[in-house]
Amino acid sequence: xxxxxxxxxxxxxxxxxxxxxxxxxxxxxxxxxxxxxxxxxxxxxxxxxxxxxxxxxxxxxxxxxxxxxxxxxxxxxxxxxxxxxxxxxxxxxxxxxxxxxxxxxxxxxxxxxxxxxxxxxxxxxxxxxxxxxxxxxxxxxxxxxxxxxxxxxxxxxxxxxxxxxx
Numbered sequence: 001x002x003x004x005x006x007x008x009x010x011x012x013x014x015x016x017x018x019x020x021x022x023x024x025x026x027x028x029x030x031x032x033x034x035x036x037x038x039x040x041x042x043x044x045x046x047x048x049x050x051x052x053x054x055x056x057x058x059x060x061x062x063x064x065x066x067x068x069x070x071x072x073x074x075x076x077x078x079x080x081x082x083x084x085x086x087x088x089x090x091x092x093x094x095x096x097x098x099x100x101x102x103x104x105x106x107x108x109x110x111x112x113x114x115x116x117x118x119x120x121x122x123x124x125x126x127x128x129x130x131x132x133x134x135x136x137x138x139x140x141x142x143x144x145x146x147x148x149x150x151x152x153x154x155x156x157x158x159x160x161x162x163x164x165x166x
Contacts, residue, residue: 052165053079055097055125057088057114059107067101067156074158085109092118097125099161102147104131104138112138112145119146128164130156 054076056064061083068078080095082088085106092100100118104111115127127147135142135150142150149164 058103115145
C-alpha cells in the first residue's frame, strides 16, 4: 500500500521537541540526532511504528477474543479471525496478514498442515503456532511446518510474537 500524501518521518529530535525547535532547517540539538526518548523508543506521539497485521486462527471463540484484545492493546492490527483450517487458508489469501497466529489443534485440518500450505506461497505470512499444550509435545513438527515458532497460549504476548518475527 502506497503512502500517498504522507510526509516522510521527521528526525527523532523534531518529534521530541516539536517543529518549533527547528532553526533554518538545522537541528538545534545535534547531540540528539537519531535520539530516542528516555524509554528507549522514538517519541510515541511522533509517527506510529510499523503496525503488524495479524490473522487469529483458533476453534475457540473465547481464545480468539482474548488474543485479539491482548494483541490490539500491544499495537498489533488484528485484521481477521478464523475458526478452522479451511477458513484460515481462505482468510490468509484474502486478507494478506503479515502474521498468522495459528492454533495447532483445529477441527478440520491441523495447524501444522495449515502452516505448511500457507508457507508454501511466495508471499507467505509469518506463522506463529499456539496451543494450550507445551511446545515440546510436538517434537520437530513446529520446525517442519515452516512456522517461525511456537508460543504456549498461557504465554502469548506481543513481545513474544515480535521476538519470533526478528
